[in-house]
Amino acid sequence: MEATMMSLFADSSRYVDAFHLFVKSSNEHQLMQEFVDTKLPELISSMGLKKQGIEVLGVGSGAGEIDLQMISLIQAVYPGVRINNNIVEPSAKQISCYKERIAKTKGLDNVTFSWHEKTSHEFESEIKESKQLKKYDFIHMIQMLYYVKDVEATIKFFSSCLAPKGKLIISLVSDNTGWPNLWEKYGSRLPLNDLCFHITAGSVQDILNSMGAKYVRFDLQIDTNITKCFVEGDSTGELLLDFLTDTCEFNKCAPPDLRDQVLHDLKSSAFSVFKNGKILFLNKASVFVVENS
Ligand SMILES: C[S@@+](CC[C@H](N)C(=O)[O-])C[C@H]1O[C@@H](n2cnc3c(N)ncnc32)[C@H](O)[C@@H]1O
8 A cells, every 4th residue: 555645534634625526416415315205215114103102323424315215204103203313423524514415304393412522442342331221113234335344243233222113224335346346456555544434335245044034135227427527627626526535535545547537437447437428437235124032
């Protein structure tokens, strides 16, 4: 790994900007909305009658787009029931975006929000120390497991926090897509540190199987437009490239041979497809719905 390159995740403000841009360049959140609308209703209604209120826990919620989609569905399935939405998110910038989103969203009168500006590990340690093992009806970890050191322990801990008939939703990138191809080929030359790990759905599935967990899996084929990465001097393209390589200012800091190789590969069929004049990164997410039976 070249010494001058720094992990994007180490610059939390640039990371958040890059992530928001990446989301804007893809249809992942639309696909999640479809998933929430079509697949989740049945899975959520199997949580049973909830008169006392519903406890929701979002881990790594980001700016809350998907959280609020899920809250809206829970409201539709359990009309009028009080919802306590707990958010574990270490980034103050993301929490601030989330609060702005809430301010613009109607129909949240029966929802209270409890904020935990911390990592999942800090949250877990705090809960264990307090010995107050609260149970949650619905827990979700959407595209966040890359940022925990011990994925298995994290999944086991949050599974243990599920109320009877509760559901745990985990989403992350699928195997055999552009991301793992990129990590496999360039991982040793990119600034991977102890903040971000290259984990895919296959590893999570292995963990769930070894736990004997009952789950269903859905795969979402995502279109992510990375065309701007190939426009010389385009700041949007540069930020997208930072997110893809998890490197702060990759274009400026990467050695020229690495930069040229990555850009060349990103256009190849192992990493992208050319469709309607756009270069679309091969991106797929797997969503696991784990049941507490
Ligand atoms: C890729 S974003 C996903 C955000 C959101 N779930 C979504 O899909 O739109 C990952 C989020 O996890 C948060 N995060 C990073 N490290 C974390 C950790 N150790 N524990 C909990 N959340 C973390 C980041 O701040 C970021 O908001």
